[in-house]
Amino acid sequence: MTQVGEGQEAEESAPPVMTFGAPTAGEILAERYELVEHINNDSAGRLVWRGVDVVLRRPVAVVLRYPGGDSATEMLQAAVAASRVIHPNLVGVYDAIDEADRAYVVREWVDGQSLREMVTVDGPLDPARATAIGNAVASALAAVHATGMVHGNVHPGTVMISDEGRVVLADARTDGADSQENDIRAVGGVLYFALTGHWPHGEAPLHGATAGHGRAAIPDAVRDAGGTIAAPRQVRAGVPAYLDDLTMDLLDPEIAPPSSDVLAAELGRLDIPADEHFLDQAGPLRFTADPEEEPSPLAAAGGRKVALGIAGLLAVALVGLLIGISALGDDKDQKTEPVARPTSGAPADQPTQPATTRKLAVEDIRIIDPDSHTRDELDDAEKVIDGSEDEGWATDTYTAPKFGNFKRGMGVWIDLGSEHTVKSVKAVLSANGATAQLYTGTTDPGSSSSGDKKLYTDYVTTKNRIGEGFAQAEGSTLIFSNGFDPDKKYRYLLFWLTELPSNDRGYKIGVQEITVQGS
Template sequence: MTLAEVPSVGDLLAERYRLEEHVGGANGHRQLWRGVDVLLHRSVAVVLRSPGGEDAAPTMTAAVAASRTHVDSMVDVYDAVDEGRFAYVVREWVNGSSLRGVLEQQTLESAHALELVASVADAVAALHEGGVTHADLHPGTILLSEDDRVMVTEPRNEPGVTQVEDVRALGATLYACLTATWPRVVPAENTGLPDAATDEWGRVLDAAAVSSQVPARISQLTADLLDHTQAPPSAAELAVELRALAVAGNEPTAAIKVSVEPHEAPTSVLGSMNLGRFKPETPPAGMKRLAVIAAVIAAVLFGGVLTSALVFGGEDDPAEADENVTASDTGSDKGEETTEVAVPTDLPLTPDMIRVVDPPDGDRDNGEGLDALIDGNASTGWSTATYRNNPKFGNLKPGMGILIDLGQAYEVASVRVQMTSAGATVGLLSGNEDPGDSSEGDQAIVDGFTELAAPVENADTNIELQAGGEATQFIVIWVTELPESSGGYKLTVSDINVFVR
């Protein structure tokens, strides 16, 4: 929006919705306002997006789908208007606290967390049935209302976000409820929570390893939902499973005692789930008015946290992320030296450390957008060209890559790659030097660099390539096959993270 187009207090949209207070979203792209429907005399939330038109089409589609869900745990969507210069969705105004506000003060008991996430899954399942994704699930977009409801804010339906990613976000939300941290294997904007603790390989610790109060079955279910090598259930199936676990946990004969060491792997819940027992016609259980939610909100209110819900993707000051966990050898005898195991850390990357590798017969003109790979924003990224003949870059070249100069030799533990589409083949190469930013140099990389991590075929949108701790200064995220895209084959990488010791 230009300055002249920025809405201000008192503006009347659609001759009906008067803007009262700007409460979230400092940039012009997406803003949250508290408003008043002057015809019905009720408070509303107005979510503005700029620009409108084609860019806002997914949001408008999602608003229509949300208005038809008829699920108690989805906020009511009243209107959606596209004025071209901007578009806006009008929904109910919810007084209460965001889930993030609660988790900043305390974790939830397992049974409470299961029922809460099951209610969120009901809303997600309804959206999926309507053909859209939420694409913005995290504790900042889940509300706990003053009248004891769990409410999910309106969906974004961002292009490239799949139903599978929504379900993984449900798993990440369950993990957050149990640990008050967010697992970065599921990208989300400004959750406001610290990053989940990881092991020496950069893998997220199981919830039971973080808190002994988490039953083993629930911990393993959460781990399976976060595991990108496993296909998750649908949102509707997950809601059923979560409620079954909640009921089992409330039965004295089914009490689960947890004594799980961090390295132990309990039997997979997802792997043993009989998905055939979930009949498609089985309706979601619906949102229950939970006394537990009322108790949680009351506790937070007593602590002075409860406010009118400004739930807008986390525009508040987020908690500082703690990504470093160290472990020591506690088994040594007195007088022996205690050894510390260095846990991988996320190496800060700058634009001058990254370039594109495009060997012959590549045209080497795909250098734009590299900054977006390290901006932490999953909605931006770097893209290849579109190849119409086949997924192997039209058989023009062996592949393309992103070269990263780490600045010095590090023991590389893993490299996380977030993409907007599944289906690519992605591996990791390493070498001792950059032979030069030229077509000849790129060919020398193809000929001389060695495999650091085996290629992952038909990769999910979020993968972590395990490098095994080999010391190197130069690595290449190497793509040899592209996913299908509109009009051919194309890959967009949204973010990369390198974990080193």
């Protein structure tokens, strides 16, 4: 039976907190809250008791501090602020009383254990369980942050799991020393701890206690010679890549974290019962798939690149053969013009015929998803250029037209292999109503979560946009023909989706075929 204290838990060797007039079992505070059992003391001088609300006949936790007054201001302010936010993943605060010689906070009693205890006793959690706990914590933070407040005390000791499986976040602080961004990064720490049993922030917090039990310190994360922490996948087997990326991105100070509501939405999209089929079209989630069936995104992209490169070479050879045949035919029949006439040696009064517009071969193609750590919507990109409109790549089904309101968009990135004059790009979609734009760029940052983020930053700018959007729409067909500079060569293109059409289940679109015309 565990409860989390309001501050840092005392070390095992710390002497008990001695206070004048300490409470005793059976005492009734404020003529309402009967003290039943002393659970633990914390190093901030607070005592945690299990009690009973004798009016409502419900169990409560009572956190006391001696004396009250100025020394209890932060504790009471935090309790008052927390009482204003009602959420199933937050511990409920019922009362906060200052009696000068003592102050106490009355809050919900949770039968269960902290995440710290659960992992210390039973070992690291499976990825599905870790995702569910991360979702609950992020959802609680989203509710707190929506009021403009900061929790400031997120760690394995303040994450409680009840005996019924409910996950709640307890013991907010309001000392002004923290920020919403630090709250969000702390979710990365909670995920890292849940997956590895190690704490990634140096000295581990000693919050949370079990009455009558010793408490070993949380081990620090494994680090290299430079002090860089090892990724969860390097610590234990079986951690899926998307969860590894998400955790490390949240811990990386060089990567701006998402807002708490965006993080909660992303984790919530993954935290679904096994019998739900909301993401059927995207394939199995990484942590539920058979490891032997999980393709390597990098290997898959590399394999496609080789195949597409060979196809590109064959296409070039075929064009060369047709030109040669046409040129031979020119000797036999002077009425037939060649496909293209070389400029070298041409008479000054004879204009050179412009190069013929044709379908350009694509060397590489992949799906760009900068705002998702799951990377579970990347498959089937090669079907977008297979010459058939019957099959293609499709997004997941979302709850709102702008990708559930937590993504800036998704795109199809195309590498033509070398620079070409581009005349038009045609995209055939599975339905009407999608909003898309076309961009160009000059770099290939690689197929990874960080690569997609960089590609979005480099490409999706006003100066790189082709035209003002799609120039022509014929039902579900988008044609970009205005905006290409005839004096400029293009190699990389990004077809960028920003809004999805609705169907009977939500919002979704398929890109059936993309064709690039040029010379």
